[in-house]
Amino acid sequence: MADPKSDLTWIGAQFAARLPRHTLPQGLYLDPRAFDFDITAIFGQSWLMAGFECELPKPGSYLSITVGKWPVLITRNRDGEIKAFHNSCRHRGSIICPSGHGTAARLMCPYHRWTYDLDGGLLAAGRMPADFSKADHGLKPVAVECIAGAVFFCFAETPPPIADFAAKFEKYAAPHDFRNAKLAASAKLVEYANWKLVMENARECYHCATGHPQLSKTFPVGMSKHFDAGEDGRLAAFASRMDGLGLAHTPVEGHWWQIARFALNEGCVSISPDGQHLSRKLMLDADAGDLGSMRWAIDPHIFGHAAADHAFMFSCMPVGPAETHVYSKWLVHKDAVEGVDYHLDELTRLWTDTNLQDKDLAENNQAGVYSPGYTPGPYSQDAEMLAQRFTDFYCDKAREYLAAYVD
Numbered sequence: 001m002a003d004p005k006s007d008l009t010w011i012g013a014q015f016a017a018r019l020p021r022h023t024l025p026q027g028l029y030l031d032p033r034a035f036d037f038d039i040t041a042i043f044g045q046s047w048l049m050a051g052f053e054c055e056l057p058k059p060g061s062y063l064s065i066t067v068g069k070w071p072v073l074i075t076r077n078r079d080g081e082i083k084a085f086h087n088s089c090r091h092r093g094s095i096i097c098p099s100g101h102g103t104a105a106r107l108m109c110p111y112h113r114w115t116y117d118l119d120g121g122l123l124a125a126g127r128m129p130a131d132f133s134k135a136d137h138g139l140k141p142v143a144v145e146c147i148a149g150a151v152f153f154c155f156a157e158t159p160p161p162i163a164d165f166a167a168k169f170e171k172y173a174a175p176h177d178f179r180n181a182k183l184a185a186s187a188k189l190v191e192y193a194n195w196k197l198v199m200e201n202a203r204e205c206y207h208c209a210t211g212h213p214q215l216s217k218t219f220p221v222g223m224s225k226h227f228d229a230g231e232d233g234r235l236a237a238f239a240s241r242m243d244g245l246g247l248a249h250t251p252v253e254g255h256w257w258q259i260a261r262f263a264l265n266e267g268c269v270s271i272s273p274d275g276q277h278l279s280r281k282l283m284l285d286a287d288a289g290d291l292g293s294m295r296w297a298i299d300p301h302i303f304g305h306a307a308a309d310h311a312f313m314f315s316c317m318p319v320g321p322a323e324t325h326v327y328s329k330w331l332v333h334k335d336a337v338e339g340v341d342y343h344l345d346e347l348t349r350l351w352t353d354t355n356l357q358d359k360d361l362a363e364n365n366q367a368g369v370y371s372p373g374y375t376p377g378p379y380s381q382d383a384e385m386l387a388q389r390f391t392d393f394y395c396d397k398a399r400e401y402l403a404a405y406v407d
């Protein structure tokens with residue numbers, strides 16, 4: 001039988017052994033105890049990005065997702081407000097809505113047909129006693145925040161402060177008008193690697209020049225940290241042009257988030273196979289759509305890019321110690337017409353190829369970390385600062401949890 005106190009003692013020893021500027025001890029990538037800890041202490045105590053308001057286009061729309069083994073249900077109620085709940089029936093705990101998008105006038109558990117309204121209140125529960133109180137058996141809420149058209153949720157009873165991020169994200173993302181976008185495509189990719197290896201890979205471009213030849217045509221893979229490129233006159237001109245357009249671009253960050261707008265490679269106006277727009281109907285129609293990319297990254301699991309024509313979101317969700325599901329979403333303007341303004345295969349090709357390449361890299365990384373010869377290695381202080389930043393966040397968040405919940 002597992003001993004929770006012993007497990008946390010082991011976890012604490014793992015973090016104590018972590019060397020500054022190095023990858024993690026082997027056990028934090030491989031051990032089931034570390035995985036269980038990660039769900040509770042990291043994902044359970046962080047703001048997570050579910051997606052976008054436009055995925056819930058009308059009252060009754062819902063989005064059902066799973067974090068580790070924790071199912072979450074996000075709905076739009078009859079007043080147009082977005083709510084979040086634990087996707088667990090108050091009768092015997094069954095999942096109410098299956099994974100993915102859907103629409104329902106009411107939320108009905110498929111097991112015994114307990115029925116809830118879109119605000120989580122229990123409407124009907126058949127064959128219960130006369131003294132049964134429906135008011136006491138509504139769905140349990142989850143904290144939710146909608147910011148610049150994006151939807152965030154947090155399991156914690158006291159979520160981390162979000163006001164500073166919200167203000168900055170609104171400033172950078174609002175011009176892209178995510179609220180007036182539509183979800184053009186989504187995909188799930190199964191990677192047989194620990195979620196932290198998936199995220200470390202996603203946070204650096206040390207591997208991009210050789211690992212992602214298609215992406216490298218448009219994406220500035222040689223930059224470091226917040227897409228710093230030193231004394232580059234072209235980038236200075238880009239910054240001046242963004243200032244003239246009133247578009248925020250200077251990198252900003254908090255402990256668990258980063259936002260910046262950066263220039264793409266010369267001659268490129270979008271992150272696409274040829275560097276040109278993938279949708280003729282622009283989301284941000286200014287300066288002929290030559291606006292670089294607005295990148296946001298949220299620890300522990302998200303990065304996104306918004307160019308003038310489309311936006312892309314990458315979400316990493318842990319499933320097991322050596323299994324991670326990567327979810328991708330592509331947005332275009334709500335009035336863009338498939339087959340006329342954009343083509344799905346062209347819209348999704350670059351990031352699909354990139355994700356498949358990263359799957360191979362992460363799974364190869366996982367196989368090597370199993371080796372008895374594995375020892376934590378040093379991060380490149382030029383090319384891997386964002387990967388190191390992610391790992392530092394992970395360790396800080398874990399130690400914060402251990403200090404709060406362990407005697």
